[in-house]
Amino acid sequence: MAASSSTPVRHPLTFGLPWPEFNDGLSYNDDVSLSDSGSTLIKFYSSKYKSSAPLQGWLQRIQNGQITVEGRVVTDPNTVLRVGTQLVYHRLPWKEPDAPHMLEVLYEDDDMIALNKPSCLQVLPGGLFQQRTVLTQLQWQASLQSTSVGHQRAHPVPVHRLGRGTSGILLCAKTQLARARLATHFADGTSGIGGKRDNNKELGKIAKIYRALVTGRIDRDKVIINQPIGTVKYPGVAKGLYVASPSGKPALSVVDVLERDIQGNSTLVQVQIQSGRPHQIRIHLSFIGHPLLGDPLYVVGGQPKFVDCKFLDESHAEDGGYQKPTQPVPGDCGYHLHAHQLVLSHPTTGEVIEIIATLPSILQTREETMEISIK
Template sequence: MAASPSPPRQFGYPWPEFNDGLVYHDLVPPRDAGLTLIQFYSSKYKSSAPLQGWLQRIKNKQITVDGNVVTDPDAVLRVGSELVYHRLPWKEPDAPYILEVLYEDNDMIALNKPSGMQVLPGGLFQQRTVLTQLQWHANKQSTISAHQSPHSVPVHRLGRGTSGILLCAKTKLAKARLASYFADGTSQIGGKRDTNKELGKIAKIYRALVSGIVNNDKVIINQPIGIVKYPGVATGLYVASQSGKPALSIVNVLERGIQGNNTLVQVQIESGRPHQIRIHLSFIGYPLLGDPLYTVGGQPKCLDCDSINERFAADGGYERPTKPVPGDCGYYLHAHQLVISHPVTNEVIEITAPLPSILQTNSEGKHTAIMQQAPA
């Protein structure tokens, strides 16, 4: 059944100017006994800061050993010592904070995530995330109702620049079952299947605006997606790769913008790999309009991706990468519809997130002039 129509409900709390910083705990294992403080951090967490950055953090009195501040980088560590690194508060980049509730029951909640809002903590965004807003909202509700309400948690991710439906679980049971839906769908993509049949227990339909005119009305993309080393992305960048994991996208053309040389498409995926739609559409020669990262072939735009920026900021960490990273915005991608078997009742639920005007067809009321201009 379709989600019951109801008056729009929103929540969101303004971000403070600075976040609270972060605290990282470590216990020295036997294999690291005898290492110096600087050897431990610069080798174990080299993706967080270069050597000189860790020296600065030690000098700044940001690290304690067994409760005592240590400023000597050559202090020798003992087995079982507790190390605590205090990351200083910082001003995170601007981000929206209002979330619209599309569907909610006792087990799950579906949100309309705005473009520019990160789902989970990572990189420069540790506080300005959907997860933080869910925590704050639960605390606010607990204050009103005088009992502690557990906060909801996202069960999948949307890219920071992607808008639309984000599904969150309100109970442990719902979280486990919803997570299994996504995992099962992804694991089945590599097998033989009829792509015209209904997809699993969860199906997601996206709208996207791509550069160029897509000639075929329907395109099925099954290009595998893998990881390569990339500056500014500690875990590596997802790209089109024959040695990667299987992925499936079904693309249908909705409208061709001849004058603007762009195409409005609908993309159906069952669960998906990270950045799957961006990678797949660029792989076939039609990257998302305004995508700062991916280009034709499903690869990053930069050619010298092995270069490393050793400059570090005031807190010792790496400066923001000069090259585009996955969280950069500017493209048009919207998680428009979700069809899912309810994790408890098994009832089929259909949820729809309103479309941004630029992703509407002419019959849906879009202003055609918008299609002819790329995002700033």
Template sequence: MPSFGIPWPEFNDGLSYNDVVLPSDSGLSLIKFYSSKHKNSAPFGGWLQRIHNGQITVDGDVVTDPNIILRVSSELVYHRLPWKEPDVPYKIEVLYEDGDMIALNKPPGMQVLSGGLFQQRTVLTQLQWHARQQSASLPGQESHPIPVHRLGRGTSGILLCAKTKLAKARLAAHFAAATSILRGNRDMTLELETKRRITKIYRAVTSGILDVDEIVINQPIGVMRYPGVAKGLYVSLASGKPALSKVTVLERDKRKNQTLVQVEIQSGRPHQIRIHLSFIGHPLLGDPLYITGGQPKFCDFELADESFAEDGGYTRPAKPVPGDCGYFLHAHQVVLPHPTTNEVIKITAPLPSMLKMMEEAG
């Protein structure tokens, strides 16, 4: 199976964040502006450190005085210094490719898009590097591939990427279709079976022994406040958005007290499978975050933390966060209409060793 990937540089290129002072912010001090407008990035002391380091420019000039007063329309730039990102794989297998789309077998541990500590070491970066290499060897064949959905950093398997604007729009529409049906119909299963255009099947290993061969989970998923997750943590929540997962038992291992399951999802809520399986009392084996009930392991925390790391940002939360790995979840198969020909295609990602060993043992 073909693959691509370039080894990661030791340090990334750093980042620059731009702001323009609005009339409502005119008259604020530099430290007041950053500590209030971007408090999710760093605490007050962290922004002071960044200013004193000369990491902020005002209208092109480095400013180290945190108390200067800002004027309307001034251009501010915060320069985040280059850093060494955590180790992640860099090789990616290609499962399917044509002029419109490419399906990848994402390795566990690799983030899809940039965020947090991972700004360069992502699937998108490798895709962009690969596209540039192809363009250099095949002039006139330039493409700009981009993922049309996400997989959790610890999740392996099929990731669909579009190579044209038309393919991106149509693939995104396929993924959105089932979720739209869910939104309008609480009695979901039958309507989804007849109207959905894309099928996504996962393999997973859960803790404990599921005592039924099949179960449909339709618990809504919403957001709660959680340290280290600026936009909140997705959890099981009665007032959340509809979500549906169909779980089928493939193998029970009573000796190890774990179950191999197949999960078919007709919606795409963040961390849906992790939340739904933990909701029924069988969280993914090795999941550091979710426990029975679809809730995080730890809720006894203080949200106000004034400690900060070397770059001025917050230190990593002591409690688990969604990007932490260790669980066994694999996007195994996708069936969908091709974005331009409408021909139904089936793409399968080979099972990783843990899931393969369980299946062979069974």
């Protein structure tokens, strides 16, 4: 690992606070626009946020006193709104699903920090996970450090995402400059460090290498997958589910076979991605007929296991929102995918830095397992 402008962390550190039983709930603010003036309270919420709750769910929330108009609780759903009125929807505290809370620090300097994210921990708030996220632990850690040094410190912010079920390296920026430059590196593509591509353009400034365990035996030693990735409507996924789609955005994955397990009917692979579309590796490997072992969502062809996604459950849960989907969703865990290696150009010094996250035992080759046992 190359040195940066400040003294980097070169040994594993861990941090993390246990999750409270219930989160703090949330508040969502709105100002009534000119186009919404004259609407009723129920029409405003049921039309503007129909992906959050069905009509009956919004009625329940209003009648529960969870919405304030100009700071005053209003329980009449037919209250007429005027332009400029301030609305607040108060989402009640709830018990989020179980999630790990400890994070390992792989690298840290004045500009950035790289974490080893465990599987089943979400990176940013979304859906049922609003508190039990990497971002929350970063905020809590910064608060503890601020208390110890006596002044407020900004918390690091993730500059990319890993799926909830994906483990491994997560890069976070500690300054606005580092955040902007690292975001640019990721936006430019993760196709390698230095040198030239075939079209004589410079390679990207980040290279990401993953390990994955897939079903079936991949016969070729190297597979290049350039299947575009787009979205389709899918219950429980408000912005649509990412799938293999001819009309989607370009995506490139390079797959190298590391080991074949004929008896277990599985293949251990290394994957380097260029574009970094959401769920790209899961989609691409399933597209070529080898879904990740244990993947509850994607099947052969890069499509969801359940293709009939027109049905929408209009019933609502206790908090008024939609019931948790019974069919698999992208955040479900069970597959084996690990962001193992990250090589990047440092956002301020330009030096090349290599970061490695220890492999889970199930993603180690037999030779690697033997070497570890000898040590």
